[in-house]
Amino acid sequence: MAYVPLADQDAETEMHHPHSWVTKYVWSQDHKVIAIQYGGIAIAVGCVALVLSLLMRMQLGFPETFDLIDPSSYYQSVTMHGMIMVVYLLTALFLGGFGNYLIPLMCGARDMVFPFLNMLSVWVYLLSVLILMASFFVGGGPTGAGWTLYPPQTSMAGTPGNGMGIILMLVSLAVFIVAFTMGGLNYVTTVFQYRCRGLTMMRLPLSVWGILVATILGLFAFPALLVSAVMMLFDTLLGTSFFMPAIIESGTPLDYDGGSPILFQHLFWFFGHPEVYIVALPAFGLVSDVLSTHARKNIFGYRMMVWAIIAIGGLSFIVWAHHMYVSGMNPYFGFFFATTTLIIAVPTALKVYNWVLTLWEGDIRLNAPMYFAIGFIFTFIHGGLTGLFLGNVVIDLPLSDTYFVVAHFHMVMGVSPVLVLFAALYHWYPKVTGRMYHEGMAKVHFWCTFIGTYAIYLPMHYLGFLGVPRRYYAMGTTDFIPESAQDLNTAITIAALFVGVSQLLFFINIFWSLRNGKEAGPNPWGSASLEWQTPDTPPAHGNWGDELPTVYRWAYDYSVPGAHQDFIPQNTPESEEPTVDDQHFDPDHDVSKADL
Amino acid sequence: MSLFKQLTDKPWERKGVIGGLRPEGVFESPPERVALGLFLTVASVIFSLLAVSYVLRMSLPDWTPLADPSQLWLNTALLVISSVLFQWARNTANAGKQKNLMTAFVGGGVFALLFIAGQMLTWDNLQASGYFMASNPANSFFYLLTGIHIAHLLGGLWVWSKSSIRLISGGKPEDLRLSIELCTLYWHFLLIVWLIMFAMLSNT
Numbered sequence A: 001m002a003y004v005p006l007a008d009q010d011a012e013t014e015m016h017h018p019h020s021w022v023t024k025y026v027w028s029q030d031h032k033v034i035a036i037q038y039g040g041i042a043i044a045v046g047c048v049a050l051v052l053s054l055l056m057r058m059q060l061g062f063p064e065t066f067d068l069i070d071p072s073s074y075y076q077s078v079t080m081h082g083m084i085m086v087v088y089l090l091t092a093l094f095l096g097g098f099g100n101y102l103i104p105l106m107c108g109a110r111d112m113v114f115p116f117l118n119m120l121s122v123w124v125y126l127l128s129v130l131i132l133m134a135s136f137f138v139g140g141g142p143t144g145a146g147w148t149l150y151p152p153q154t155s156m157a158g159t160p161g162n163g164m165g166i167i168l169m170l171v172s173l174a175v176f177i178v179a180f181t182m183g184g185l186n187y188v189t190t191v192f193q194y195r196c197r198g199l200t201m202m203r204l205p206l207s208v209w210g211i212l213v214a215t216i217l218g219l220f221a222f223p224a225l226l227v228s229a230v231m232m233l234f235d236t237l238l239g240t241s242f243f244m245p246a247i248i249e250s251g252t253p254l255d256y257d258g259g260s261p262i263l264f265q266h267l268f269w270f271f272g273h274p275e276v277y278i279v280a281l282p283a284f285g286l287v288s289d290v291l292s293t294h295a296r297k298n299i300f301g302y303r304m305m306v307w308a309i310i311a312i313g314g315l316s317f318i319v320w321a322h323h324m325y326v327s328g329m330n331p332y333f334g335f336f337f338a339t340t341t342l343i344i345a346v347p348t349a350l351k352v353y354n355w356v357l358t359l360w361e362g363d364i365r366l367n368a369p370m371y372f373a374i375g376f377i378f379t380f381i382h383g384g385l386t387g388l389f390l391g392n393v394v395i396d397l398p399l400s401d402t403y404f405v406v407a408h409f410h411m412v413m414g415v416s417p418v419l420v421l422f423a424a425l426y427h428w429y430p431k432v433t434g435r436m437y438h439e440g441m442a443k444v445h446f447w448c449t450f451i452g453t454y455a456i457y458l459p460m461h462y463l464g465f466l467g468v469p470r471r472y473y474a475m476g477t478t479d480f481i482p483e484s485a486q487d488l489n490t491a492i493t494i495a496a497l498f499v500g501v502s503q504l505l506f507f508i509n510i511f512w513s514l515r516n517g518k519e520a521g522p523n524p525w526g527s528a529s530l531e532w533q534t535p536d537t538p539p540a541h542g543n544w545g546d547e548l549p550t551v552y553r554w555a556y557d558y559s560v561p562g563a564h565q566d567f568i569p570q571n572t573p574e575s576e577e578p579t580v581d582d583q584h585f586d587p588d589h590d591v592s593k594a595d596l
Numbered sequence B: 001m002s003l004f005k006q007l008t009d010k011p012w013e014r015k016g017v018i019g020g021l022r023p024e025g026v027f028e029s030p031p032e033r034v035a036l037g038l039f040l041t042v043a044s045v046i047f048s049l050l051a052v053s054y055v056l057r058m059s060l061p062d063w064t065p066l067a068d069p070s071q072l073w074l075n076t077a078l079l080v081i082s083s084v085l086f087q088w089a090r091n092t093a094n095a096g097k098q099k100n101l102m103t104a105f106v107g108g109g110v111f112a113l114l115f116i117a118g119q120m121l122t123w124d125n126l127q128a129s130g131y132f133m134a135s136n137p138a139n140s141f142f143y144l145l146t147g148i149h150i151a152h153l154l155g156g157l158w159v160w161s162k163s164s165i166r167l168i169s170g171g172k173p174e175d176l177r178l179s180i181e182l183c184t185l186y187w188h189f190l191l192i193v194w195l196i197m198f199a200m201l202s203n204t
Helices: A011-015 A021-026 A031-061 A071-107 A115-134 A164-193 A206-238 A261-294 A302-318 A331-359 A368-390 A393-399 A403-433 A439-466 A484-516 B003-007 B031-058 B071-094 B101-128 B137-168 B173-202
Strands: none
Touching: A031 A071, A031 A115, A031 A484, A071 A115, A071 A164, A071 A206, A071 A261, A071 A403, A115 A164, A164 A206, A164 B031, A206 A261, A206 A302, A206 B031, A206 B137, A261 A302, A261 A331, A261 A368, A261 A403, A261 B031, A302 A331, A302 B003, A331 A368, A331 A393, A368 A393, A368 A403, A368 A439, A403 A439, A403 A484, A439 A484, B031 B137, B031 B173, B071 B101, B071 B173, B101 B137, B101 B173, B137 B173
């Protein structure tokens, strides 16, 4: 069967018109509705994880003052906070949320290739979230094994949630992976096969490149988690010994023999490290587009940026054992993984330079998304540099179990991607809703988040150098930890509470602006990429009206010498002189300069 | 245009419509086939990781090899017949013929069902002989690997059953050609996976 170009396909058969409220908003096959569903679920479950982290901080900052959690629920909070944030919030929001919304629009398509599968994906994702949340309500509570779920302690007495808790966690992860695979096949196939006329791969915005490569990473990395989750379920439920060694529990030998916990660690981190980049690469892509648009300048080194995304994606599969230095390994292995870890810093640093050089001599407009994007460059450089420390075996060994690691990974894959998420949410909010958010409130939100997170994580590096161990419910009294460390912990907790509460500004802003925001117009930022050129805002079902767009140029034609305005949309032919009118650009709605 | 050439393209220099109706870099294939190719790669990763785990776990001292049940040869033959029938159905549909199409396509699925029944019978026999899942890691891996392979077959059978119903209710070979072709590809893949798995289980 021959390939049928997208432009020749019958628009009616592709569009799956909804006929009722239920098919429009609940069982919707429209990628934009699915994106909002994905985003809504992810942010809701992320709030649960945020509250858990605040509970932990209350305990650490004010030990023996509050009676909110006991040691068991502390470990359960650590575990659920980590797993929810990494998998159920960041992965789902970047790929399920932004991937779904932006891929068809940026590719000039009417929808994803397989809309039904797409719909199934979000509902299976919801199922996985519900299974995970159910573990809060079962006997013994959720698992407290740490988000890495290392055996044998996951299913041993003494670990909270070693019964139903761990089972529900493993089942939920397996269900999530099924949902992700359905979505992931869709995203990749859509980018490859459903690009509109003239849209070559190298004309795609970097957002699509980041999401594409991250999805491919996910498709290859999640199987490792699936395999380890299934094998661990067998160990827990059926008494096999894939990972469980011969072990004594409370003086009684258990019925396990000869399993390899290290095998689990390898499988887990074969997933776990690419997972870092599953979160980071879409963030890299989105932030590139935000920086370029608000700096009114093409992204610096577009080709290098694409190559760097691909190189980072490839390298991310051969660095996993740097998470296992303290588990013990052949020194040559340690040397190999330390080397590959340092090599991955090369394409990553290249991206950072290119972001900074994009800003260089740009006509920078300091809108809220730009605040968050520039904030990301700061936090990412800080998180990235401490990664260079920890990538070395000799430095990692003493620091591995301290707050230094907590500070590192929160800066690099907590705060940084979240700042990009906010940048992207504010940047695309006018397209999604047709209204502008409140600029002032967004900027206050930025400063609270940016300064607040620094107040949380910078002191943690110092705690790490002091040797304060992570994962501890209470520090007690030890000779090597000075009393001032506790003062620092209190300060960190106050900062964390401040940051947590200040996120309310975001929610107030987006809900308030739904009704009260100014009309945004189709292209408030004067953006060149395709999603801003839709005939309707918010884009109607089918995205493009009667005719699919044709692309004549790349997505970064900003401040082109000789052009009448400082951007040329991708669908403007070379011969056509761009004017204000034919780009749907209404100067009355040019809010991009509103606050300057 | 090759992938390397595409990636070295300088998009800021080239303006205008490139590639006409079909943008550069699009595979000359319906999206369903591209998606299946991608899925087969994902499934290969799953089976490869299981194979790696098998080899690593095997090197530990408590490993007692499983006696190779002779029934597996019969099961293998059933899956081979299933794959051959699917290939026959694909060739028939590609030639636009109706004759024997239903026999070949429906028959292919039925033989896959027989393979699954055979595997389950093998499980029963192993249990009856005392080879329980938890008694040795070699047994555990046998049940796990064959189970995951069956799960993949069941997924394929779901698609097969939908296409079969369309075929039986008078669907034209032209309309079903793609489904039949993709089922065939999937079945060949699962046959190859099974043959590798069988070789691994028998020789260790």
